[in-house]
Amino acid sequence: MSIIPATRQPESNTKSYPPSGSFDTVADGQDGGTSSMTMLTMVAALNRALDDALKNDDSVVLLGQDIGVDEGVFRVTADLLARYGDKRVIDTPLAEGAIIGGAIGMALYGLKPVAEMQFSGFAYQAFHQVEQHMSRFHNRTRGRYGMSMVIRMPYGGGIRAVEHHSESREAYYAHTPGLLTVIPSTPRNARALLLESIRHPDPVIFYEPKQLYRAFKEQVPDELEYMPLGKAQVVREGSDLTIISYGAMMRPAIEAAQDIAELDGASIEVIDLLTVSPLDTETIIESVEKTGRVVVVHEGPRTCGIGSEVVARIVERSLEYLEAPIRRITGYDVQFPYFARERAFLPNAERIAHGVREVLAFE
Amino acid sequence: MSIIPATRQPESNTKSYPPSGSFDTVADGQDGGTSSMTMLTMVAALNRALDDALKNDDSVVLLGQDIGVDEGVFRVTADLLARYGDKRVIDTPLAEGAIIGGAIGMALYGLKPVAEMQFSGFAYQAFHQVEQHMSRFHNRTRGRYGMSMVIRMPYGGGIRAVEHHSESREAYYAHTPGLLTVIPSTPRNARALLLESIRHPDPVIFYEPKQLYRAFKEQVPDELEYMPLGKAQVVREGSDLTIISYGAMMRPAIEAAQDIAELDGASIEVIDLLTVSPLDTETIIESVEKTGRVVVVHEGPRTCGIGSEVVARIVERSLEYLEAPIRRITGYDVQFPYFARERAFLPNAERIAHGVREVLAFE
Amino acid sequence: MPRKKIKIKSTIEYLSILDGKGKVDESLDPKLDSELLLHIYRLMLIARRLDERCINMQRQGRIGTYGPCRGQEAAHCAATVVMEPEDWVVHAFREPGSFYHRGWPLETVLKFWGGYEEGCEPPEGVNDTPIAVPITSQVPHAMGIAWAMKCKGENHAVLCYCGDGGTSEGDFHEAMNFAGVYKLPLVTLIQNNQWAISIPRERQTASETIAQKAIAYGFEGIQVDGNDPLSVYVATKEAVDKAKAGGGPTLIEAITYRLGVHTTADDPKKYRSDKEVAKWEKLDPIPRFQKYLVDRKMLDKASIEDIEKGVLVEVAAAVERYEACRDVDPLDCFDYMFADMPQELVEQRSEFAACLEREGIGLGH
Amino acid sequence: MPRKKIKIKSTIEYLSILDGKGKVDESLDPKLDSELLLHIYRLMLIARRLDERCINMQRQGRIGTYGPCRGQEAAHCAATVVMEPEDWVVHAFREPGSFYHRGWPLETVLKFWGGYEEGCEPPEGVNDTPIAVPITSQVPHAMGIAWAMKCKGENHAVLCYCGDGGTSEGDFHEAMNFAGVYKLPLVTLIQNNQWAISIPRERQTASETIAQKAIAYGFEGIQVDGNDPLSVYVATKEAVDKAKAGGGPTLIEAITYRLGVHTTADDPKKYRSDKEVAKWEKLDPIPRFQKYLVDRKMLDKASIEDIEKGVLVEVAAAVERYEACRDVDPLDCFDYMFADMPQELVEQRSEFAACLEREGIGLGH
């Protein structure tokens, strides 16, 4: 699982991410017995990753709206201003373009900025800087300038928020050459992926499923832990059908898989993409060639979403293994509704299970 | 072909778009014998559409950088300032966000703005206005306010231009709910689609293949002509394989189809999508169920591109008809290279033909 | 030519008529008629009581996160009354009194914060834009509406609200610049409530005033006491009259204060002192305006109570109407996407309808 | 408080030292040493001759569209020489003299306009950013570099070029505002060449000067005669010194003129008069600076010719080096996308390699 390129091996205290299998928390001391663990929410785990990064690398700088004194509207940056001061944890005026454009300048100068967009729905104010520069500077200067920077932003529905606070548009970034787009699904992988994103030499969009910020806790090792980018995880093994998902949809996806196993006796494999661009095609293909049936699940709009790319790659590589059409259980191609209608709108375990059953039934 | 909804039937002088079949020009007076035709480049045809629209609808207003006195950097707006004055053809300062944001305000007030972005690569400066408002106002106000407006922008490679002047990112718009994204491929359909886009009640991204601006001429009727949005066109019939493409890639796609017909004796159907969002799934499916083999061609990046969506829909609807994996001949997931390398980079007839042969050979 | 000072035409003034204690500067008093003054007073009270009610309802889970306007009633209510029906008002998100004055039913505000698209639907016959969530993104629309008025040769004007934090966004700059170039009939009123969530005004921009930003666009800026309805009214009226007379745009900086939380999800104790809030509590626009009206004999104890009662009844009725409208159909999230629904949405809508049926989710789910 | 004028700290000055005829204002002459002055002169000449050569090469199809700097040599060359190697210069796209001075090989400019990514690759040891095509999008980067210097406690500064048209973009506003708030060591030099393609300065913004836009951000702006290298130098030097001393940012508006086409794809006859161009031809920065140097006995006929010859030789050599580097491998458009190439790109690269092989496209295709 944890193939950390030698060039980016951290100095010390590295633990590899545990072999996966489910979202069950890892019991304290279970893997090796030596390292201590703490139960953390995803917010706390992200906070710890930022703290780790600030502590271990002087060039790391955080910037964003209300991330300092206010500690972030979701408190992801709690305590960090107090610990690292206002040269490292910077409250900014209200201008996303200058936050990202400024971070690009910082990265050119050799800092490692980790910028926060308060909500992914406001990142479009900076989209020109992402597309025109963050994704291009390394290539444009033929590798002379690195763009080692991260944009963190909460995405997705489920927190009863007003317009622009609930959408999922990871596909914009996946369609943009030159970026990595990472979406964690648990406290532990959130921390390990964020740490890896920060030390990664290339620019990363770190899309945080805000619905999961405080949804559950997981044991997170106190030691530094990194998870490679671009690697999906088989979180549940199965042989009859593969559910492919990521982020906040992992929980209903796993729930659906479990229900189907119990009620229908079918064996469902579940893949957590973790990085939606670049896609871990190998892991997908391996699973599909085993099961022959696929359901892809995401919150974002269907057309040109991550789901369509997953389907296209499966068809290119493994058409002959497909025993049924691939179903996409996704957000529809409409605006994410205001929150009175959101519970009905968001894909849920029942809806996923229904899709899975239909695909299983196809002959 | 020309199902013009009654509600938007123009007052007079309407001609229906001719039954298609190829990119051959329609001889003067051929269809009906009554109407006169003029050989026009795409630039001239677009100019004519704008002229028609300004003439026939007082609420139409053009705005953009250098579209007035300078008549547009590609001369698409030639003569229009002189004819309609600076309240209808408006030169703006250098700010894409205000052009689109301002056009949204105009549309709220009941004008029909047709905004020009000088190049699609600079439209990201206005992306927040497109995503947050142009695509949403109608839904947000539950239909109370229309967003009848068009953003025209030249896209794509092939004109030996500097960075940001050659890319194709129609998928950003296709992934955005609430927009129509239209891409013409000949002078005649450019005019008819632009006229329809302007009178359409919903917001349209009109993506113009600048490589074709002056590449060839076609007979364009002097009368008003409209082509429905959301309808693809079978521009060449065939039975062995379907090439699906749009915009500037239509020419190499048709060339490849012809070459293969001549050299290999295979019968290739070619579909011109014309509108990439919403997709005309019916026309695609009908063709695929006949041929069983598909190649999708576009300039833009592959991941989460229009091609992946086309594949996903085919798999959903017609998996059992597929006799071979679908090949995507597209731009790669890299930055569009500076122009010294662009000829090598752009998909061409040879490359498409090679892909077609591979898919034909698959057993 | 030697080094020399450049004279800049634009000047920046500060206007204050009614002071913090309700004492009026007689030389500046616009002497508005009592009907208008009482209407402004009542509007401010409507905003205040609705605001209080919303905070309660949020606590009870009957609406979602709410962004109160407490303390800013004068800054928005006394401006909006200047506008004629054919004018447009372009809203930010902290102006319930303006929506009400302009003819939006009072429950609109509840619907918006309650999570219903219905809260963004302008009633027939009323223009204006609904709440705009992305900060400053509404300012280009206001500019565009003013531009359309000018293109059409119509003699109307646009009033646009924006926050102090909002002036940092590129949208503000671009829209102001266009407004200056085309001399548009646009009045932009910055509710400078001293904070943008946790960022104080001084760390939002290094300019001494926000009003002076107008200098960058070649038109006039004015700073007013935003807790004084008379100053807000006079400055807005002058600016709107100038706009309609072809004099172009004006930037008004209304100095006010957000007495409450940023939204109910916010804890202002993290970033500001009780002392600061207490100082501004003393400058509350409502008591001082009440004193002015009492001094002028336009109000007395009885009429104050009458108005209060009337306002509470009206707010209660709005809450009732809100509660009665909450059974909505999730399926209709498709129905307004396009004036002309494409086939692929028709299909997705059926798919969604089937899900809802299977899952037993219907009206009032 | 009655209505009153607000005093604004920021002042806007205009600086001109060497007039249009090459006559110097002795009281303001910075009396720079001859080495520096001759270096500036030579830089300006390099820019002029390279520019001419590029236009020729464009006509011959040896490079693509080219954007000349004719007339703007003083505005960019006399500014860039102020910067130390550890400082950064952030370029727009009309500053060939600056690239050359900062250590980029002269053929860099040819490569950029010739369609080669190689034209954007800073040589080892040189900082600075390459040409930025999206107007103003480089200004936030300059701000960010200055911010990084400040975060790191380093005593350097950033010089950033931008056009008059560029000041209309949101990026300009946002970056200037941040620079003001954090008091960053950033000097933004607007080459106000009166035109943004076909849009004249007066229709770009309604403010009388661009310098006064600094007032919106709480720092100083200055307008200088941008065709006078002495004024440009003095204003830039003062601003950079102030920046390094912790005094924060400065906005310099250099009044100049684009004597040539916007780019070789442009026809300025459509939008401006020959008369206007002729007027500005008389204010050409090179002859007037030459006169100053001759008056000061730093140049004479012989040395003028020497420099001219040297410059031509150097330009010719750059052209030769450019021509020798044109065989590039299309396949390498993959190689710099990431520091760490993902597997999917490795696969696409192989696919592309196979295409190129089949199609017989290789080096120097």
Ligand SMILES: Cc1ncc(C[n+]2csc(CCOP(=O)(O)OP(=O)(O)O)c2C)c(N)n1
């Ligand atoms: C573009 C954008 N960025 C960030 C936010 C999140 N946000 C909501 S309100 C707010 C502060 C707004 O401050 P100001 O403009 O002063 O208005 P106020 O809240 O004080 O009324 C922020 C940052 C947003 N809504 N839109």
Ligand SMILES: Cc1ncc(C[n+]2csc(CCOP(=O)(O)OP(=O)(O)O)c2C)c(N)n1
């Ligand atoms: C964001 C963006 N919009 C539009 C363009 C197209 N364009 C290139 S140069 C130019 C005019 C620039 O004017 P100015 O900033 O005054 O610089 P100048 O060309 O006069 O040096 C325009 C509109 C662009 N490159 N970038």
Ligand SMILES: [Mg+2]
């Ligand atoms: Mg505020």
Ligand SMILES: [Mg+2]
């Ligand atoms: Mg210019």
